[in-house]
Amino acid sequence: MRGRWTDPLLRYLLLLAILAALVAMAVDLDLAPSRLLAGVDKLGRFAVAMFPPSDGGDLVRILRSLAETFAMAIAGTVLAVVAAAPLGLIGAKTVMPNKVLHFAFRRFLDVFRGVPVLVWALILVTAFGLGPFGGVIALALADIPTLAKLFAEAIENVEEGPVEGVRSAGLPPMAAIRYGLAPQVAPVWASQSLFFLEGNFRNAAVLGLVGAGGIGFELEERIRIFAFDEVAFIVLLFMVSVAVLDTLSRELRKKLA
Amino acid sequence: MSDAVAEFEERRRRLLSRQRLQALVGTALFSLLLAYAFHRSAFFDSHIGGDPLGRIADFLQRMNPDLRAEALFEDKETQGSLAYWFYGLPRWLKLAWQTFEMAVLATVLGAAAGLLASFLCARNLMPIAAVRFAVRRTLEAIRTFPDLILALILVAAFGVGPLAGVLTLAISTMGSLGRLFAEINEEVDPRPLEGLRASGASLPRMIRYGVIPQALPSYASYLLIRLEGNLAGAAALGIVGAGGIGLELQHAIHYVEFDTYLAILSIIIGMIFALDLISEAIRHRLIGLARPK
Numbered sequence: 007m008r009g010r011w012t013d014p015l016l017r018y019l020l021l022l023a024i025l026a027a028l029v030a031m032a033v034d035l036d037l038a039p040s041r042l043l044a045g046v047d048k049l050g051r052f053a054v055a056m057f058p059p060s061d062g063g064d065l066v067r068i069l070r071s072l073a074e075t076f077a078m079a080i081a082g083t084v085l086a087v088v089a090a091a092p093l094g095l096i097g098a099k100t101v102m103p104n105k106v107l108h109f110a111f112r113r114f115l116d117v118f119r120g121v122p123v124l125v126w127a128l129i130l131v132t133a134f135g136l137g138p139f140g141g142v143i144a145l146a147l148a149d150i151p152t153l154a155k156l157f158a159e160a161i162e163n164v165e166e167g168p169v170e171g172v173r174s175a176g177l178p179p180m181a182a183i184r185y186g187l188a189p190q191v192a193p194v195w196a197s198q199s200l201f202f203l204e205g206n207f208r209n210a211a212v213l214g215l216v217g218a219g220g221i222g223f224e225l226e227e228r229i230r231i232f233a234f235d236e237v238a239f240i241v242l243l244f245m246v247s248v249a250v251l252d253t254l255s256r257e258l259r260k261k262l263a
Numbered sequence: 264m265s266d267a268v269a270e271f272e273e274r275r276r277r278l279l280s281r282q283r284l285q286a287l288v289g290t291a292l293f294s295l296l297l298a299y300a301f302h303r304s305a306f307f308d309s310h311i312g313g314d315p316l317g318r319i320a321d322f323l324q325r326m327n328p329d330l331r332a333e334a335l336f337e338d339k340e341t342q343g344s345l346a347y348w349f350y351g352l353p354r355w356l357k358l359a360w361q362t363f364e365m366a367v368l369a370t371v372l373g374a375a376a377g378l379l380a381s382f383l384c385a386r387n388l389m390p391i392a393a394v395r396f397a398v399r400r401t402l403e404a405i406r407t408f409p410d411l412i413l414a415l416i417l418v419a420a421f422g423v424g425p426l427a428g429v430l431t432l433a434i435s436t437m438g439s440l441g442r443l444f445a446e447i448n449e450e451v452d453p454r455p456l457e458g459l460r461a462s463g464a465s466l467p468r469m470i471r472y473g474v475i476p477q478a479l480p481s482y483a484s485y486l487l488i489r490l491e492g493n494l495a496g497a498a499a500l501g502i503v504g505a506g507g508i509g510l511e512l513q514h515a516i517h518y519v520e521f522d523t524y525l526a527i528l529s530i531i532i533g534m535i536f537a538l539d540l541i542s543e544a545i546r547h548r549l550i551g552l553a554r555p556k
Binding site: 036245 | 296301318326364367421499506512535539
């Protein structure tokens with residue numbers, strides 16, 4: 007393995023080939039330098055228009071939307087956790103001893119892992135009507151596969167002793183889960199759930215782009231009419247609130263660990 | 264003796280009641296928060312109909328393509344065939360390829376920018392604390408900013424098309440990889456760096472000979488993970504007009520073709536899944552390389 011790449015000529019040829027492929031891709035996507043320059047010029051004007059940031063006299067409405075966004079994030083995360091918990095149990099090797107079923111289930115989760123929130127939201131909002139309902143479901147759907155996988159791994163990593171102890175005392179399997187498994191798994195799951203909540207504070211902001219309400223909707227409206235002073239205000243407000251919520255969540259996670 | 268027991272009992276009782284109170288207040292607060300969240304997000308509002316399960320069933324039924332066993336492999340003019348369901352396949356595949364190209368270009372550009380930033384904010388390489396602080400805060404701000412909001416602004420500036428999408432993903436890649444690369448830089452074995460510093464090497468030389476040889480496999484591994492994320496991200500960008508296959512999703516919704524949505528969604532899922540498998544295989548080899556011999 008080492009010897010093959012030490013030949014400098016070969017290495018330069020490989021680099022050249024990669025570079026050529028990248029340029030070909032850029033050409034295929036029509037990424038012309040002239041358009042880049044024109045855009046940068048426009049972006050500069052946007053940036054100038056952002057100062058000073060202004061709430062446009064709509065502070066109450068903006069704060070309401072912000073609250074709605076964070077509410078959607080919390081509701082979506084809770085739904086995801088509730089759904090991922092049984093899936094995580096099923097997906098854990100130690101709970102589901104059947105190898106074929108375990109493998110099939112994990113792969114099934116993997117398939118849906120990559121689908122972005124907005125792709126779920128677009129169709130769910132169309133199906134369930136404008137408003138946060140579809141957005142909440144979309145947040146949950148996007149999290150469930152990854153969360154279930156993490157939950158399952160947390161179960162697989164527990165100490166077997168307490169579980170075996172409860173089981174050997176002759177108690178039913180549910181008791182083994184409740185008294186052997188849960189005390190070990192709960193802090194890990196809680197910490198992971200908080201981590202996903204932090205992510206969803208950000209993800210929920212984009213749901214408005216497809217009509218699910220919240221701060222994203224307010225932003226889209228203002229970007230469309232080039233009201234960049236208000237865009238700047240909302241973005242700053244959002245970033246500060248996310249930073250505060252992140253800090254809270256991080257403190258909580260530290261306590262759990 | 265009995266005094267000590269009484270005191271012990273008293274203390275124990277107080278401790279228990281305090282713990283109970285804490286648990287109660289915690290649960291109450293959490294329930295209030297939950298109730299507020301579900302109320303605020305209009306989760307149980309009536310306008311989605313008094314029959315949410317019925318709506319879900321109706322929606323699934325409309326998403327279900329009209330396939331007939333006897334016509335499954337007919338051409339796309341025949342109703343009920345696979346080709347009829349995937350009627351836009353050539354265009355979709357072309358757009359899927361474009362989406363992949365966007366992800367690759369954005370990952371490379373973002374990783375290059377992130378690499379530069381990572382040297383500027385690594386404790387063991389950048390001696391000026393103010394520079395480290397400024398770069399770290401910038402990267403953090405980028406990570407807080409939702410990609411699609413950025414995409415919306417960039418589409419307004421650069422026009423509808425892949426350019427805005429590539430820039431969006433490149434910027435967000437820079438934010439996340441910059442930080443991860445900085446962590447890798449700080450974890451390299453300090454001895455080669457000290458040797459170089461002692462022999463009077465400049466910063467670029469220290470990076471080239473002291474950091475990169477150790478860090479390259481880890482860089483590549485993170486780059487590949489990010490490429491997976493960017494492919495998924497690029498698939499969503501089209502929804503806000505920033506190029507790629509998301510545009511077709513938007514069209515399908517516009518014409519209320521839920522079965523078409525499912526077809527395009529399955530192409531996206533297939534594409535992401537395939538890249539995941541390839542990238543995982545490469546990453547496992549890279550981890551083997553990174554292990555000290």
